[in-house]
Amino acid sequence: MAKQPASEVLSIDGREVRVTNPAKLYFSQAKISKLDLVRYYLSVAPGALAGIRDRPIVLKRFVNGAEGEAFYQKRAPEQRPSWLRTASLSFPSGRTAEEIVVDDAAGLGWIVNLGCIELHPHPVRSGHLDHPDELRIDLDPIPGVSWDDVRRVALEVKALLEELSLRGWPKTSGSRGMHVNVRIEPRWTFTEVRRAAVALSRAVERRVPTLASSKWWKEERHGVFLDYNQNAKDRTTCSAYSVRPLPDARISTPLNWNEVPDCDPADFTMFTVSQRFAKVGDPHAQMDNYPGSLEKLLELADKDEAAGLGDAPWPPHFRKMEREAPRVAPSRAKSAAKQPRVKMPLIVVANSPDKAAALAGLERWKTKHPQVADLLAVDDVLVDSMRGRSSTWTRIRVNLRHVPEQLRPLQESPDPDDDPTRGWREWSKKRAKK
Secondary structure, three states, X not given: OOOOOOEEEEEEOOEEEEEEOOOOEEEOOOOEEHHHHHHHHHHOHHHHHHHHOOOEEEEEEOOOOOOOOOEEEOOOOOOOOOOOEEEEEEOOOOOEEEEEEOOOHHHHHHHHHOOOOOOEEOOOOOOOXXXXXXXXXXXXXOOOOOHHHHHHHHHHHHHHHHHOOOOEEEEEOOOOOEEEEEEEOOOXXXXXXXXXXXXXXXXXXXXXXXXXXXXXXXXXXXXXXXXXXXXXXXXXXXXXXXXXXXXXXXXXXXXOHHHHHHOOHHHOEHHHHHHXXXXXXXXXXXXXXXXXXXXXXXXXXXXXXXXXXXXXXXXXXXXXXXXXXXXXXHHHOOOOOOOOOOOOOEXXXXXXXXXXXXXXXXXXXXXXXXXXXXXXXXXHEEEEEEEOOOOEEEEEEEEOOOOOHHHOOOOOOOOOEOOOOHHHHHHHHHHHHO
């Protein structure tokens, strides 16, 4: 067998970009190599760059391919081309980091070679690092919710935005949900943009209360969750034309609104989106020409506050905010009457850096406990995206509240049980005992 080349040098717009281990499989089922991944991004470069150009970007690196564990790298690698620039960001923790800014196809190819299957830009431009120019509406269905419901909520978001004189640009998330991005004038702070997102989420929930939820705590959610906290500072989502680490290499694909009612996310993969881009171009090509104002959304937030709706919970690593409700799940909160806390009968069935492997573990658990599985409601299965400082994994829990006590299975060793933080936590406990 001929030895595979250790690297291949591509000439991209007059710059040389070295692709190391070009034949390395990044998607084993779809037979996609690292070089295939780089060439895909170059084929859609105008669209992909529209989502990341002039924005600091977090490097989410899958150095062992889509089936391997990913880690987040905020700081720009020290060894990088002289033509790649950086921007200095500050974070809620007080730390700062010089992050990569990609402006051209060569820079795009360079970060993909690092193992960046997905693209994770911040919602700011390098000249306005404290003032986002993008409102991000993330439609995240809880397990069991149909794709049709996701599309219906997306169309409700469109209708509300139009009433507020804003224009939304839809795309598939590449997983189970949808994203609607709104270009805005860079006049508001992260806190103000997030406040506008909270108001929008609550307004959509009021319009379609059986389909949509603005509740942060998983035990309160139903239907499609509008994740307003994606607009908090230091949060990123995958941008347009990002490849997702799923077996079929699905793409987060920009759409026209008339495509939303009939679209199927499975239709958009690395094998189809390049052809689609060559044929129809980028449906979001004109997004920068339609910056809007958040004034009407912030007026809606004022009305919510006057009606007694305070700030919604922030992500756990943020400091406690003014007017924020207690940052504790309702089932664990202390009531005024100090009633005993009702502990939900939760068990963990799977932990894995590979979401598909965790979901397969859930199906094995259901097969092992068919009588229990038949009693579960849609929102009794909690699929948690866990994120440490440099790693991510999927935890799946099952709430046995609808299962009679005599039928409830005991906590077993999760299958799979690949929590990447376990070693660190065990080390911390040992250190604390010394």
